[in-house]
Amino acid sequence: MALTDTAIRKLKADDPKRRHFDEKGLYLELSPAGGKWWRFKYRFAGKEKLLSMGVYPEVSLAEARRRRDAARSLLDEQVDPGAERKAAASAQRAAALNTLEAVARAWLDDKASGWSDHTRGNVTASLENHVFPRIGSRPCKEIKAGEIRDVVKAIDASGARDQAGRVFQRLRAIYRYAIQHDLCEADPTYSLRPSEILSKQSVRHRAALAERDVPAFLRKLDAYEGDPNTRNALEFLMLTATRPGETRGATWGEIDEERSLWRIPAERMKMKAEHLVPLSPQALAVLKRARELAGKSALVFPSPFYPNKPLSENTLNSMLARLGYKGIATAHGFRTLFSTCANEAGWNADAIERQLAHEERDEVRGAYNRALMLPERTKLMKWWGTKIDALRKVAKVLPLKAA
Numbered sequence: 001m002a003l004t005d006t007a008i009r010k011l012k013a014d015d016p017k018r019r020h021f022d023e024k025g026l027y028l029e030l031s032p033a034g035g036k037w038w039r040f041k042y043r044f045a046g047k048e049k050l051l052s053m054g055v056y057p058e059v060s061l062a063e064a065r066r067r068r069d070a071a072r073s074l075l076d077e078q079v080d081p082g083a084e085r086k087a088a089a090s091a092q093r094a095a096a097l098n099t100l101e102a103v104a105r106a107w108l109d110d111k112a113s114g115w116s117d118h119t120r121g122n123v124t125a126s127l128e129n130h131v132f133p134r135i136g137s138r139p140c141k142e143i144k145a146g147e148i149r150d151v152v153k154a155i156d157a158s159g160a161r162d163q164a165g166r167v168f169q170r171l172r173a174i175y176r177y178a179i180q181h182d183l184c185e186a187d188p189t190y191s192l193r194p195s196e197i198l199s200k201q202s203v204r205h206r207a208a209l210a211e212r213d214v215p216a217f218l219r220k221l222d223a224y225e226g227d228p229n230t231r232n233a234l235e236f237l238m239l240t241a242t243r244p245g246e247t248r249g250a251t252w253g254e255i256d257e258e259r260s261l262w263r264i265p266a267e268r269m270k271m272k273a274e275h276l277v278p279l280s281p282q283a284l285a286v287l288k289r290a291r292e293l294a295g296k297s298a299l300v301f302p303s304p305f306y307p308n309k310p311l312s313e314n315t316l317n318s319m320l321a322r323l324g325y326k327g328i329a330t331a332h333g334f335r336t337l338f339s340t341c342a343n344e345a346g347w348n349a350d351a352i353e354r355q356l357a358h359e360e361r362d363e364v365r366g367a368y369n370r371a372l373m374l375p376e377r378t379k380l381m382k383w384w385g386t387k388i389d390a391l392r393k394v395a396k397v398l399p400l401k402a403a
Contacts, residue, residue, distance in 0.1 A: 001059060005060070008020075008056060010035065011030060013031075022064075022065070025072075026039070026068040036056040037054075037055055038055070038064040038067075040071055042071065042072075042075060044082075050084070051082050051394060053067045054067070056198065073350065098178075098183050100137075103177070103183055104136070106181075107177040108127075109175065110193045114401070126166060127166050131151055135151060140174075141183070144188055149192055149197055152192075155198055156198050164197075168197070173175070175188065207327060208330070209328070209334075210337075210338050214391045214393050215392070217325070220299050220369055221234065221323065222392070224319070228289070229301050229302065230316065231319070232290045234320075234331065235286050236286045236287070236290070237334055239381075239384065240277050241355060241356060243332065243357075248315075249302060252291075255279075262276065262278075263275075263277075275357045277355075278374065280381045281384050282388060303315075316332050316392060335394065338356075339352055339356060341384075341387065342383075348376060348381075351376045
């Protein structure tokens with residue numbers, strides 16, 4: 001006779017009958033403590049087995065029957081419901097270990113050896129602040145592209161567009177790591193494009209001189225009566241088209257005057273790759289003046305106040321402000337001047353980009369450029385030094401024309 005809810009409620013812990021059968025293998029088992037456990041008895045591969053269906057009243061009679069019927073459907077398909085449940089539980093435990101946060105932290109550990117403590121701290125904080133609270137507890141293989149998009153767009157909407165872009169790239173790297181380590185099979189970031197997710201960015205170019213303004217600038221530079229070391233650094237920066245930090249940190253050990261070459265080590269470069277800078281005769285002349293001022297300092301352009309330290313980050317721009325170029329030109333802007341003039345003169349665009357140490361995304365093409373473009377870049381930098389000399393000559397006759 002099938003069970004009813006009324007009959008089940010009347011059962012007591014001291015009932016001498018421990019098992020009360022419903023139908024089709026389902027029964028209720030009483031424990032000495034008064035608990036009421038649903039069990040499903042079945043046979044599979046010739047063996048009798050039991051499957052727990054939950055505890056009454058949390059699992060009602062109707063729900064217990066539904067679970068029994070689901071188990072019987074598996075039996076009809078020659079699937080052991082007990083083994084199926086264990087497999088599902090195992091998969092659930094694995095998913096709990098492979099949450100996005102767990103995988104991300106494994107990725108952080110994997111990358112740690114190549115990062116400074118400062119970099120790792122910044123990357124970790126960006127994930128802890130923006131990603132983990134929203135989707136960090138989810139199994140990484142269950143996260144959809146739309147969830148990634150929503151996380152990134154939320155950061156962008158807060159006004160931190162650059163941070164949103166960085167977080168997106170980090171999520172993409174985390175999923176590459178997950179796939180490589182068999183933690184998931186698909187990358188939900190693959191179909192997403194930053195340009196389609198992030199708000200449009202207003203391009204802000206660093207203030208830079210136009211070629212027509214260079215003669216007047218050189219005239220002021222030559223007449224500058226402040227720290228000669230800073231003046232030399234600014235002219236050297238202009239002649240080499242390097243980044244201000246690369247020039248400020250230059251050491252004599254990096255300079256090969258015999259080969260007219262400046263070898264900037266990877267750790268001082270933005271893209272962490274060694275960069276070779278051909279030195280024009282004009283740049284070598286600046287170095288000759290700088291050596292007379294440097295004394296025993298290992299730095300080419302030491303601070304006038306602390307000989308063992310490089311010029312400060314704001315020194316070059318401060319000098320430009322004193323020359324009357326505040327808001328008109330920046331130290332970094334001399335790279336724009338070089339690029340514009342060289343492109344307009346018809347020089348090979350790849351040689352110009354390589355000279356500016358812009359990262360080559362194609363590794364094969366990048367290796368080609370590094371290996372074969374030094375002769376062309378040497379010619380390019382000699383042309384640039386000669387052009388600066390020509391503009392300096394124009395600067396010397398400007399006052400006469402004005403008169």
